[in-house]
Amino acid sequence: MTKFTFTEKKDTRSGFGAGLHELGKQNENVVALCADLTGSLKMDAFKKDFPERFFQIGIAEANMMGIAAGMTIGGKIPFTGTFANFSTGRVYDQIRQSIAYSNKNVKICASHAGVTLGEDGATHQILEDIGMMRMLPGMTVIVPCDYNQTKAATLALVKHVGPAYLRFGRPSWPIFTSDRPFTIGKADKMIEGKDVSIFACGHLVWHAIEAEEILSAQGINAEIINIHTIKPLDVPAILESVQKTKCAVTCEEHQINGGLGDSVAQVLSRFFPAPLEMVAVNDSFGESGSPTQLLKKYGLGPDNIVAAAKKAIQRRK
Amino acid sequence: MSNQPDFVQLKKLATQIRRDIVRMVHACQSGHPGGSLGCTEYFVALYFHLLKHNSKFNMDGQGEDLFFLSNGHISPVWYATLARSGYFDVKELTTFRQINSRLQGHPATHEHLPGIRIASGSLGQGLSVAIGAAQTKKLNKDNQLVFVLMGDGEQQEGQVWEAAMYAPHNKVDNLIATIDYNGQQIDGPVDKILSLLDLKAKWESFGWIVNEFEGNKIEEVIKALDHAKSLTGKGKPVMNLMKTVMGFGVDYMMGSHKWHGVAPNDEELKKALDQLEETIGDY
Numbered sequence A: 001m002t003k004f005t006f007t008e009k010k011d012t013r014s015g016f017g018a019g020l021h022e023l024g025k026q027n028e029n030v031v032a033l034c035a036d037l038t039g040s041l042k043m044d045a046f047k048k049d050f051p052e053r054f055f056q057i058g059i060a061e062a063n064m065m066g067i068a069a070g071m072t073i074g075g076k077i078p079f080t081g082t083f084a085n086f087s088t089g090r091v092y093d094q095i096r097q098s099i100a101y102s103n104k105n106v107k108i109c110a111s112h113a114g115v116t117l118g119e120d121g122a123t124h125q126i127l128e129d130i131g132m133m134r135m136l137p138g139m140t141v142i143v144p145c146d147y148n149q150t151k152a153a154t155l156a157l158v159k160h161v162g163p164a165y166l167r168f169g170r171p172s173w174p175i176f177t178s179d180r181p182f183t184i185g186k187a188d189k190m191i192e193g194k195d196v197s198i199f200a201c202g203h204l205v206w207h208a209i210e211a212e213e214i215l216s217a218q219g220i221n222a223e224i225i226n227i228h229t230i231k232p233l234d235v236p237a238i239l240e241s242v243q244k245t246k247c248a249v250t251c252e253e254h255q256i257n258g259g260l261g262d263s264v265a266q267v268l269s270r271f272f273p274a275p276l277e278m279v280a281v282n283d284s285f286g287e288s289g290s291p292t293q294l295l296k297k298y299g300l301g302p303d304n305i306v307a308a309a310k311k312a313i314q315r316r317k
Numbered sequence B: 001m002s003n004q005p006d007f008v009q010l011k012k013l014a015t016q017i018r019r020d021i022v023r024m025v026h027a028c029q030s031g032h033p034g035g036s037l038g039c040t041e042y043f044v045a046l047y048f049h050l051l052k053h054n055s056k057f058n059m060d061g062q063g064e065d066l067f068f069l070s071n072g073h074i075s076p077v078w079y080a081t082l083a084r085s086g087y088f089d090v091k092e093l094t095t096f097r098q099i100n101s102r103l104q105g106h107p108a109t110h111e112h113l114p115g116i117r118i119a120s121g122s123l124g125q126g127l128s129v130a131i132g133a134a135q136t137k138k139l140n141k142d143n144q145l146v147f148v149l150m151g152d153g154e155q156q157e158g159q160v161w162e163a164a165m166y167a168p169h170n171k172v173d174n175l176i177a178t179i180d181y182n183g184q185q186i187d188g189p190v191d192k193i194l195s196l197l198d199l200k201a202k203w204e205s206f207g208w209i210v211n212e213f214e215g216n217k218i219e220e221v222i223k224a225l226d227h228a229k230s231l232t233g234k235g236k237p238v239m240n241l242m243k244t245v246m247g248f249g250v251d252y253m254m255g256s257h258k259w260h261g262v263a264p265n266d267e268e269l270k271k272a273l274d275q276l277e278e279t280i281g282d283y
């Protein structure tokens, strides 16, 4: 059986920074835009080596989205960088009209998503962004789980034509996907199981893996699937798993409304009704605190996934 | 509290609040010391001289002057000032940015901290809120004033200029806005990131009365704010361009964007506190 361990921890935003720098070397059309958060987004290396393709926008996110949309006309591939809150909620209509509806090849790269942003508190901890972005027709939404996958997703985005939202975070986090392939839209079955399907994205994939170990010790055989692409959703992978296990759990660092849980619920209720439990923030705002404290307080830990899995299995009977 | 200010006492307060700021940010190893230290005189002048306010907090604040902080990241100076003004116990400053605290990283109403009337942290929104509150004061026939502070980097947000256009058009003349004109933002000096060019001319051309003054001399700040107050009620909103030094009072922080949002380590804390005498008493 597959065992996942880690020897190193890194922030997912550094995976983005490394991927972007790599893209700068690979593709002359890649341009990067940032709204006064170059260090936080780890865009310094790109800025240093490709200064003529780096655009400091200032604290003006709406302007940044418009400029990015305009830059696609003539063939540039813009990657915008700011916090997830200011990448989505702040500029929703600019994205909707100038990027999504106009089908522009802009890559919206968003750091510091979710409660693991920590001490800055609820004003910055967006938990609604996956929902907002997946509602937009034609928008690809990717939520990678560790440094490697964030780097891989950044690299994959350049070949993917069309608007995309890439969501990552601030804290140092286990790296455990070293040898796994990454394809946009293709779910990654990390651990096979037969009793319950656990679908996770972002930081919570690691918690799902930890939960699997606990469940396994109690004789419960969980299947762990990394849904790194929320849209387009890998419907066949979800159905194949739940047709086997007959129950499911979703795990995400997001509101219970609008995110991965709702996406999976829609698939199940339409094609294969089965009990579903959701591990997510239960319709509340976050607060200041350390990432570990907040993940615990808001019910996003491995224990919460274990409890949800047991409940899903029980409801099946 | 108006009329003859006791400058000796106000300076003691400013030094104590600076100690509070550095200790708060050090304790949680996060937060924004630079802008907080630069705006300390402004907060002392407001809460200990200018504002008519009641530390028995009431959200509607009818019959009181209201203050809004648009650049919410400088919450440490606001929290310390509120505590030193009696809004809550100074001991609560130890909870800054900790879990289950009312002292959120950025100001919030969600946990009901006395003194806060709106959440801020996402930049560019405070001036609009202040204008709304000022218009409500007029509708309520309440003659007290509304104050708001913004950052200079924050001027890059488009919403600021929507508000800038609206207030003079609507004769919102019970409003005194101030910009912390320290010339710094996160990625570097404002002039290097996205220049504001002639900020005074910009605000004047939008129809505001504009004053400029030095923000790190308490005498100057009080004189300027008293003057600004005398300019209210004349059909135009008032804007203060307040020249400050980021990190003022701690030599190694002064004038550098590097201290916008970084906490001092133990050694740096000691160095900072050596420069800031304990005057009123630490929390």
Ligand SMILES: Cc1ncc(C[n+]2csc(CCOP(=O)(O)OP(=O)(O)O)c2C)c(N)n1
Pocket: A035, A036, A037, A059, A061, A086, A090, B034, B035, B036, B071, B073, B074, B121, B122, B123, B124, B150, B151, B152, B153, B154, B155, B180, B182, B184, B185, B186, B246, B260
């Ligand atoms: C809408 C928005 N975009 C970006 C940020 C991140 N941010 C926080 S403070 C800051 C710089 C603010 O500069 P300034 O207003 O000059 O404040 P100072 O650095 O002088 O304290 C930025 C970009 C934010 N809080 N809100």
